[in-house]
Amino acid sequence: MISTLAIIGGGATGVGALMAAIQHEVAGSIYVIDPRPIGGVVFGTTDDEIICNTSVDITTLDPDNEDDFLEYLKSRQLNVSKTSYTTRRIVGEYIKDRFDEYSEKAKLIGIDVKYLNFVCRKVLINNYKYQLVLSDRFRQEELNAESVIICTGHGAPKVP
Numbered sequence: 033m034i035s036t037l038a039i040i041g042g043g044a045t046g047v048g049a050l051m052a053a054i055q056h057e058v059a060g061s062i063y064v065i066d067p068r069p070i071g072g073v074v075f076g077t078t079d080d081e082i083i084c085n086t087s088v089d090i091t092t093l094d095p096d097n098e099d100d101f102l103e104y105l106k107s108r109q110l111n112v113s114k115t116s117y118t119t120r121r122i123v124g125e126y127i128k129d130r131f132d133e134y135s136e137k138a139k140l141i142g143i144d145v146k147y148l149n150f151v152c153r154k155v156l157i158n159n160y161k162y163q164l165v166l167s168d169r170f171r172q173e174e175l176n177a178e179s180v181i182i183c184t185g186h187g188a189p190k191v192p
């Protein structure tokens with residue numbers, strides 16, 4: 033087990049990476065860095081009219097459980113099947129809820145998970161370790177990590 037893992041980005045990819053890191057107990061401390069709330073760009077919407085272009089059966093954050101999203105929806109008493117299409121907002125809630133649940137699970141096995149509401153400006157390599165330069169509107173901070181996973185997505189969609 034390494035001491036510190038930094039995950040840059042708290043969208044679907046970042047939270048999927050976090051879940052796997054906790055399941056496999058890869059680090060004692062895990063930082064998820066994102067200036068946005070957990071959920072990411074596309075699934076961060078609050079608009080209830082935007083439907084996913086992917087069905088429930090091909091949506092999961094857990095590579096070992098392809099029905100993870102379906103089970104989540106059923107746990108919320110939503111009337112869905114594998115072939116249903118949900119809204120993007122619900123996928124955003126799934127990402128956020130799994131983040132919260134796995135952060136709690138991590139605590140029980142001695143892994144500390146922290147969400148840092150910062151942009152990661154730079155990742156420097158220093159003596160085989162990583163030094164991350166983080167900032168928000170008011171301050172700049174540094175974070176040292178043994179491993180880094182970059183999950184920054186492709187940015188907000190725009191008309192070309």
Ligand SMILES: Cc1cc2nc3c(=O)[nH]c(=O)nc-3n(C[C@H](O)[C@H](O)[C@H](O)COP(=O)(O)OP(=O)(O)OC[C@H]3O[C@@H](n4cnc5c(N)ncnc54)[C@H](O)[C@@H]3O)c2cc1C
Binds near residue numbers: 091
């Ligand atoms: C219009 C549109 C519709 C889509 N619809 C679907 C769909 O229905 N189903 C589907 O499976 N996929 C869909 N996708 C693809 C979808 O974007 C991905 O499946 C998923 O959201 C990617 O998650 P991600 O975590 O990689 O990226 P994102 O959701 O983009 O998350 C990346 C995160 O990284 C953060 N970040 C970026 N740079 C930094 C930095 N320097 N420091 C710290 N944090 C940073 C961002 O703030 C963001 O929260 C769609 C994409 C688009 C553009």
